[in-house]
Amino acid sequence: MISVKPKKNLGQHFLKDSAIASRIADTLDAFAPLPILEVGPGTGMLTQFLLSKGRNLTVVEIDRESIAYLKEYFPSLNGNILQQNFLTLDVAEYYDGPFCVIGNYPYNISTQIFFKVLENK
Template sequence: MQKVKPKKHLGQHFLIDLGIAENIAHSLTGHQGVKKVLEIGPGMGVLTDFLLEKQWELFLVDIDKESIAYLNNKYPQITERIIEADFLRKDFAPIMEGQYAIIGNFPYNISSQILFKVLENKDQVTEVVCMLQKEVAQRIASPKGNKDYGILSVFLQAFYDIEYLFSVPPEVFNPPPRVNSGVIRLTRNQTQKLDCDEKMFFSVVKQGFGTRRKTLRNALKGMSLSEEMKADPVLDKRAEQLDVAEFVELTNKIQKSWKT
């Protein structure tokens, strides 16, 4: 079979190191007994080969027509589960019934968007193993108080336990990216719903990190804080100093202050 040519406009960097591919594939644990897996951007199937060894019920999604043709030719046994689509636009609920895991070497330019979509489908997605730009991977896995800790860290850590697994150098890709990569694992935690208004929680986190060098008192000025709320010592902190539980508590305090 003729190899697929990596396409710059799709952000394709094909992993060519089989040892690393095997490590990524084997990092998927089947959390909560899930056996259904969706691989995003399989390219020429470097991860797929190892995933098929594990007997997962494997689905592949790729936006690249050339990759889809290659994959259909390479894996005739799963051709009905090879989907040509844009993951960000496709509704997978009717296809991936019940719970499932996600794995992939995510294109760097849309990795955050992919993870925001994972959040939207958190009741179905029990586990994610993915390779991202190293800085993004570190940010997502970072605890509070770290300079890398940010909006996506809080949002994802609210519903997933996150582990930074290992780093990957540029030379194991074709073409080599200009950055290092990192592999992380997200495992769905026990939180079904936050103990606060979730829409407001997301708003507080976004505004809190909007001017991250400022204290929360300044960052949250646009939220019409009461005088009593403005005096709360928690607002002396910066957003990066609060974990998920503390953001939940802050959200509830702000909402309560509006009612008094």
């Protein structure tokens, strides 16, 4: 069993409340059937609800421990896990049309993530 602890140097904070995660995932219903890009899935609390939407889901995670955890607990994600810093990701390499970006963003880079998303609008 893999255990993942939040890393302060990555600004990690793991969402633990499944009711909140479910509500966050439900916000994407208005944008169906667009593919979903989740930034910083951590231990997958939000991921599990996004997978239940039945849409194309790709996750971007920089932390190797989190990636190992996601691969073990969410095998359907294999092939859709990008081990990378979202801020350096060439989004156009993966999406040539509209897509949704979602995540329980690390506090220390939330503004940077917002501007990165606007760049790829």
